[in-house]
Amino acid sequence: xxxxxxxxxxxxxxxxxxxxxxxxxxxxxxxxxxxxxxxxxxxxxxxxxxxxxxxxxxxxxxxxxxxxxxxxxxxxxxxxxxxxxxxxxxxxxxxxxxxxxxxxxxxxxxxxxxxxxxxxxxxxxxxxxxxxxxxxxxxxxxxxxxxxxxxxxxxxxxxxxxxxxxxxxxxxxxxxxxxxxxxxxxxxxxxxxxxxxxxxxxxxxxxxxxxxxxxxxxxxxxxxxxxxxxxxxxxxxxxxxxxxxxxxxxxxxxxxxxxxxxxxxxxxxxxxxxxxxxxxxxxxxx
Amino acid sequence: xxxxxxxxxxxxxxxxxxxxxxxxxxxxxxxxxxxxxxxxxxxxxxxxxxxxxxxxxxxxxxxxxxxxxxxxxxxxxxxxxxxxxxxxxxxxxxxxxxxxxxxxxxxxxxxxxxxxxxxxxxxxxxxxxxxxxxxxxxxxxxxxxxxxxxxxxxxxxxxxxxxxxxxxxxxxxxxxxxxxxxxxxxxxxxxxxxxxxxxxxxxxxxxxxxxxxxxxxxxxxxxxxxxxxxxxxxxxxxxxxxxxxxxxxxxxxxxxxxxxxxxxxxxxxxxxxxxxxxxxxxxxxxxxxxxxxxxxxxxxxxxxxxxxxxxxxxxxxxxxxxxxxxxxxxxxxxxxxxxxxxxxxxxxxxxxxxxxxxxxxxxxxxxxxxxxxxxxxxxxxxxxxxxxxxxxxxxxxxxxxxxxxxxxxxxxxxxxxxxxxxxxxxxxxxxxxxxxxxxxxxxxxxxxxxxxxxxxxxxxxxxxxxxxxx
Ligand SMILES: Cc1cc2nc3c(=O)[nH]c(=O)nc-3n(C[C@H](O)[C@H](O)[C@H](O)COP(=O)(O)OP(=O)(O)OC[C@H]3O[C@@H](n4cnc5c(N)ncnc54)[C@H](O)[C@@H]3O)c2cc1C
Ligand code: SF4
Ligand code: FES
Numbered sequence: 169x170x171x172x173x174x175x176x177x178x179x180x181x182x183x184x185x186x187x188x189x190x191x192x193x194x195x196x197x198x199x200x201x202x203x204x205x206x207x208x209x210x211x212x213x214x215x216x217x218x219x220x221x222x223x224x225x226x227x228x229x230x231x232x233x234x235x236x237x238x239x240x241x242x243x244x245x246x247x248x249x250x251x252x253x254x255x256x257x258x259x260x261x262x263x264x265x266x267x268x269x270x271x272x273x274x275x276x277x278x279x280x281x282x283x284x285x286x287x288x289x290x291x292x293x294x295x296x297x298x299x300x301x302x303x304x305x306x307x308x309x310x311x312x313x314x315x316x317x318x319x320x321x322x323x324x325x326x327x328x329x330x331x332x333x334x335x336x337x338x339x340x341x342x343x344x345x346x347x348x349x350x351x352x353x354x355x356x357x358x359x360x361x362x363x364x365x366x367x368x369x370x371x372x373x374x375x376x377x378x379x380x381x382x383x384x385x386x387x388x389x390x391x392x393x394x395x396x397x398x399x400x401x402x403x404x405x406x407x408x409x410x411x412x413x414x415x416x417x418x419x420x421x422x423x424x425x426x427x428x429x430x431x432x433x434x435x436x437x438x439x440x441x442x443x444x445x446x447x448x449x450x451x452x453x454x
Numbered sequence: 455x456x457x458x459x460x461x462x463x464x465x466x467x468x469x470x471x472x473x474x475x476x477x478x479x480x481x482x483x484x485x486x487x488x489x490x491x492x493x494x495x496x497x498x499x500x501x502x503x504x505x506x507x508x509x510x511x512x513x514x515x516x517x518x519x520x521x522x523x524x525x526x527x528x529x530x531x532x533x534x535x536x537x538x539x540x541x542x543x544x545x546x547x548x549x550x551x552x553x554x555x556x557x558x559x560x561x562x563x564x565x566x567x568x569x570x571x572x573x574x575x576x577x578x579x580x581x582x583x584x585x586x587x588x589x590x591x592x593x594x595x596x597x598x599x600x601x602x603x604x605x606x607x608x609x610x611x612x613x614x615x616x617x618x619x620x621x622x623x624x625x626x627x628x629x630x631x632x633x634x635x636x637x638x639x640x641x642x643x644x645x646x647x648x649x650x651x652x653x654x655x656x657x658x659x660x661x662x663x664x665x666x667x668x669x670x671x672x673x674x675x676x677x678x679x680x681x682x683x684x685x686x687x688x689x690x691x692x693x694x695x696x697x698x699x700x701x702x703x704x705x706x707x708x709x710x711x712x713x714x715x716x717x718x719x720x721x722x723x724x725x726x727x728x729x730x731x732x733x734x735x736x737x738x739x740x741x742x743x744x745x746x747x748x749x750x751x752x753x754x755x756x757x758x759x760x761x762x763x764x765x766x767x768x769x770x771x772x773x774x775x776x777x778x779x780x781x782x783x784x785x786x787x788x789x790x791x792x793x794x795x796x797x798x799x800x801x802x803x804x805x806x807x808x809x810x811x812x813x814x815x816x817x818x819x820x821x822x823x824x825x826x827x828x829x830x831x832x833x834x835x836x837x838x839x840x841x842x843x844x845x846x847x848x849x850x851x852x853x854x855x856x857x858x859x860x861x862x863x864x865x866x867x868x869x870x871x872x873x874x875x876x877x878x879x880x881x882x883x884x885x886x887x888x889x890x891x892x893x894x895x896x897x898x899x900x901x902x903x904x905x906x907x908x909x910x911x912x913x914x915x916x917x918x919x920x921x922x923x924x
Contacts (some may be wrong), residue, residue: 191670205627209721209728214628236729252627254664387729388720391625391666392852393692394712400703405696410854424703427805431705435731442726 170253173226175246178308181233182276183242184218185250190225192217192255199382199414202229202255203390206240210251214387214409215239216359217256218279218309219286227255230279230308236439257390261380261414267354268294270342271317272335272368274360275301278308280382281359286316293311294318294351298338300364304329307401336367342377353377362426369417379417384410385428401427456497462567463492470785475756477639477723480544480782484574493522496566499558504568509557510902512536514553514568521571530579533572538608538905541580541646543898544573546637546745550777552898580649588656591619593916595683598623598676600667600855603631603887604897606649609904609911610659616912620658621682623665628719631690632889633897635719636711638749640756642778673738677883678748684883684911688904691889693852696845697741701799705806706735710742710750710846717753732757735842739763739810741796742846743773748783750844756788758896762788763838767815767828768796791838793817795830799843809837811859852888869893877907885911 174186192202201216219228233242244250261284263269269288271281278299289295295316300323301307307322307329314320322330323338331338343352356379358368365381372379385397390409397408400421406412467473467480473480496518504514513532520529533540547553549569557565597613599606602624610620628634630647655661667673667689676682694709696702711775713734716722722732732758740750743766751762764783766773769792773780784790793815800809814834817826850868863871863880870886872878877885887903889895 191665195670195672207729209724211729212729236726245804252664254625254627254666254670257666388712388715389626391692391854393694394715395694395696395709396704396712405698405703417842424805427705428703432731432733433735435725439726439729439731454880 169249169251171394172244172246172250173247175244177228179306181242182230182308183233184228184230184243184279184309185244186226186228187250187253188225189227189255192253193220193225194223196220196227196256197260197302198287199260199280200256200258201390201413202253203240203257203387204229204242204250204254205252206237207251210240211237212388212390214254214257214384216280216382217281217283228279228282230276232276235436238441239440239443252413254390257409258413259411261357263288263293263355263357263380265291265293268296268351269355270296270298270339272339272356272358272360273297273299273313274335274358274363274364276304276308276358277358277364277382278310278313281357282309282312282316284357285313289318291315296342296353297323298323298335298342300308300324300335300338302326331386334367335364336371339368339371340361343372343377355379356417357414358382362422364427365417366422366426369422370419373418380414381417381420382413383415383420383425384413385425385433399428457494460563462564462570463488463495463585465567465570467782470782470787474752474786475828477756479494479643480640481573483577484570486524486578489521489571489574490492490524492571494517495559496522497558503556503558504553504566507553509552509898510537510905512553512572516567517575518568519570521575526575526578527582529535529575533575534579537572537901538611539604539650539896539897539901540572541576541603541649542633542642543901544569544571544576545642545646545806546776547898548776548896550768558799570824580646584656589614591617591658593617593619595619596621596681597684597686597911598680598682599686599688600627600673601631601688601690602661602887603688603888603900603902604633604691605690605890605900606631606686607654607904608901609686609688609887609908611654611657612905613911614654614657614659618912620660621658622662623667623671624660624663625666626719629661629663629664631688635715636746636749638714638718638753639751640752642818647808666854668855673855673859683915685883686877686904686907686911687879687884687886687890688888688900689852689855689890690900691849691851691869691894693844693850693868694845695848695850697796697847699796699798701801701807702845704799704801704807705805706733706801707799707843708840708845710740710746710844711849713750713844714746714753717757723757734863735759735807735841737761737763737766737840738842738844739796739838739840740844740846741765742848743768744846744848745775745779745886746790747846748775750846751788752779752783752786754842754844755788759842762786763791764788765791765794765796765810765812765838765841767793769793769817772825793828795828797835800837807841807843809839810843811835811837825862839901849889849894851893866894874903875906876910877903878910
């Protein structure tokens with residue numbers, strides 16, 4: 169069990185939790201993740217460790233409510249316990265020091281950039297974060313990210329904040345030398361929805377810029393025991409939970425990854441609909 | 455006096471037509487009358503060779519005599535002294551190649567039903583009112599056990615009984631190892647495992663779930679920072695092998711570990727009441743012919759598959775599953791494709807499995823395992839139309855823990871090197887046993903290794919105490 173110490177609502181469907189997990193906080197490295205379960209008979213889902221505080225014994229996770237489990241989690245309040253939290257899982261990305269690293273975060277992926285960018289900035293790399301959302305009020309943690317990067321680039325579809333357009337369009341401009349200080353990226357790190365990561369991979373492929381993406385396949389154990397999380401990288405099968413989640417964006421088989429992630433989409437939607445109906449029923453009865 | 459009867463007293467079992475559609479236990483167990491009736495068949499041999507067939511040397515004739523005399527409490531205490539997990543072993547041991555194989559009745563008659571009797575006694579014991587008062591550790595030394603499979607659980611229980619304070623760390627959210635996530639309810643009910651774990655807690659063992667040693671806590675920190683005097687590693691052989699054939703990542707291809715974990719640990723059969731989804735398929739091919747393969751194919755039937763197929767590149771003779779499970783699988787309608795080697799998984803445009811391309815094999819010269827080597831018959835390719843393929847071709851130890859530390863030697867199969875009799879590894883104060891040392895083996899071997907290591911830990915710590923005192 170892990171106690172929720174702090175809860176913040178970032179957007180109507182995105183919540184941030186600071187969770188008491190001293191062992192995980194002490195062992196975590198930027199880019200690792202945890203697996204959580206919120207109720208008996210609940211499923212196990214991976215969540216990135218957005219941030220961690222060893223001294224305070226806490227980790228920060230950001231949850232976007234997209235299905236049954238994330239909604240149950242989103243409904244928890246300060247003082248509640250999360251039934252199971254295990255980690256830190258996965259391997260922190262190895263990023264050679266000294267370059268200009270551009271982190272691209274889509275949606276809740278921005279949260280995952282937080283501890284990564286802080287580490288890179290503090291060891292002396294030049295850092296830029298590009299975060300995007302449909303509109304201004306859906307951008308998350310911009311103040312926090314701004315504080316840990318040399319420069320922060322906001323992108324919105326409707327132009328309500330920062331650049332009007334996609335994160336990949338802004339990334340292309342940076343590659344073309346239009347960034348703060350004019351240095352184009354040496355390395356790119358993309359975290360967010362699969363289509364966005366895939367688009368980032370295509371954007372940097374031509375210029376041959378080293379790019380890492382954080383894959384999020386379906387997982388169960390997170391320790392290499394089930395193989396459900398396998399992704400193909402350069403023709404070789406990898407287990408994302410132990411070998412990843414970061415892989416060479418130009419070598420990942422995205423078609424396969426997208427297809428495997430949708431394996432249970434129909435069942436999951438049906439369950440989510442049923443949950444929504446049940447909630448309405450309960451609210452109506454109250 | 456022994457009574458001559460040719461056949462084992464039959465084990466009452468649920469009708470195959472019914473049981474193949476639910477997860478309730480297949481075998482119903484002997485009642486007292488059947489148990490005493492069967493116990494009378496034991497010849498009470500002077501040279502009880504059955505005992506030699508049992509990896510933990512249960513005094514088999516003694517406990518069977520106690521049953522024949524109607525003294526089940528005595529039988530229970532004889533059993534427990536030798537085997538801390540009798541209810542489990544009575545259900546899952548491969549008796550036909552262990553105790554019962556050696557039984558003098560074998561040959562002309564069927565052997566004494568040692569496994570069924572063991573199970574009967576243990577089940578009886580579980581139904582007695584709990585009377586043991588909670589036990590508290592009385593020694594200073596703390597011991598860490600990594601992994602809560604049979605090796606870890608038995609080691610922990612033995613050490614607790616010797617007065618040590620024992621903490622078991624388990625990576626998953628529930629304890630039991632393969633007994634929890636692998637072996638299905640219809641063969642080993644969770645209630646049996648839950649009871650064993652409750653008894654362990656009663657005996658003072660602390661079980662901490664959701665801790666992956668090597669990730670959450672470093673192995674070396676257990677010794678150096680957390681004050682544990684010794685560590686037992688019982689992390690099993692949980693890493694699934696894949697064949698490396700084309701199509702293995704299509705939707706609808708699972709490792710047996712994933713397939714069984716979704717069902718047993720995550721209760722996908724209860725979706726959407728339980729949250730983990732599963733698509734077990736209508737025509738399911740399971741590749742392999744061990745216990746895991748039998749559990750998988752029979753689980754597939756229970757998840758609603760219309761056809762369950764075993765696809766194995768060797769023949770029936772080389773199959774490694776327990777005989778009883780094989781018979782149950784036949785009764786439940788499983789199809790067996792012997793000497794059939796899968797070479798490719800076929801899929802449709804959406805990436806879902808549509809078939810398994812195979813070739814016919816014939817048996818050649820013996821290979822390094824001593825079993826006849828299967829060789830492909832030229833031009834024999836054919837396609838089995840299936841929508842799900844599950845790989846059950848073996849597992850190896852998970853390198854996660856072993857690669858997180860130094861000084862622990864492994865062999866070329868990735869197994870941790872440890873002394874078979876006492877579990878000592880290549881590092882002082884670190885012991886190991888079970889599948890992590892032997893590679894995928896059996897529950898009773900893991901339990902035996904846990905017991906032996908506990909004794910060695912106790913001896914070594916006692917010696918250290920003496921040195922310190924002198
Ligand atoms: C489906 C199936 C059916 C089987 N049927 C039979 C049968 O009928 N008869 C029989 O005798 N045998 C059977 N076996 C084999 C038997 O289950 C195993 O040999 C036995 O469970 C091994 O015990 P163990 O304690 O070594 O490891 P396991 O049971 O594998 O337990 C290891 C535990 O350690 C945990 N762990 C791993 N790494 C870490 C870490 N770093 N930190 C913390 N915890 C960790 C794992 O999560 C797991 O819970 C079967 C196996 C399977 C998979
Ligand atoms: S533990 Fe296994 S081998 Fe030993 S007597 Fe029981 S069933 Fe036979
Ligand atoms: S989640 Fe099971 S192996 Fe990665």
